[in-house]
Amino acid sequence: MTMTQALIEEATKKSGLIWVQGPAGPSRALWHVWHEGAAYVVGGPGEQPLDGLGLTGGATATVTVRSKDKGGRIVSWTAAVTELAPREEAWTAVVAELKGKRLNAPDAEGLEERWAGSCRVLRLAPTGASSNLPSDSLAAVPLPTPATTRHPMPAALPKLLRRGRKGR
Structure with missing residues (x-):
């Protein structure tokens, strides 16, 4: 096993999320499990969305792995999608592993x-190619969503909450 393969395996095993960019669409954070030399993801209705990434059998994807403790990028590698x-x-066998990692099902x-x-x-198997990490942030505009941001808390609310505790 080469040093690059060892880095890819160890970093991907330890990371809770990987960033996957398929042939189409933006990069997306996906939870995964590392099993027998590849990263596996599950997606569809009720799970993480895989649509719009172009991840089909025979395609390639770029996988970026972040550090679990600091959140910075460690390695970026090319994956063959199956x-x-x-x-x-x-x-x-893979579903048994994924099921153990699935939270709040x-x-x-x-x-x-x-x-x-x-x-x-989907199986994302390393092809052996990795790329140098970019020096810029690669920050992107968030994807459109129907979710809304909370409005600011009313100024009087902290006083009302403190007063409610004293009365008990």
Whole structure:
């Protein structure tokens, strides 16, 4: 194993998120699991969105791994994308790993069935190519969303909250 492969594996294993940029669309943060030499992600309805990235079987993607403690970029590598067919042996093994990492699943008992029916499990295997980290920030405009920002807290609210505690 080369030094670059070891760095890719260790950094990706330890990071909770990876930034993936497919042939189309912007880079997106995805939770993943490292299993048998590749990063695996699951996406679809009720899971993280993979649409708009162009991640299909045979495509390549750029994966950027950040430091778990500081959040800075550690390594950026090229991945070959493969979509796993539901309920095959490899899919079952990976889904068992992904299921253990899935936090706050609304349907933990039926998770595998939902993933088999409506989600995609993708394998992102390192091709051996890595790129130098850029020196600029690469900050991008946030994607459009229906979510809104909270309005500022009313000035009198802290006083009202303190007064409520004294009365008890």
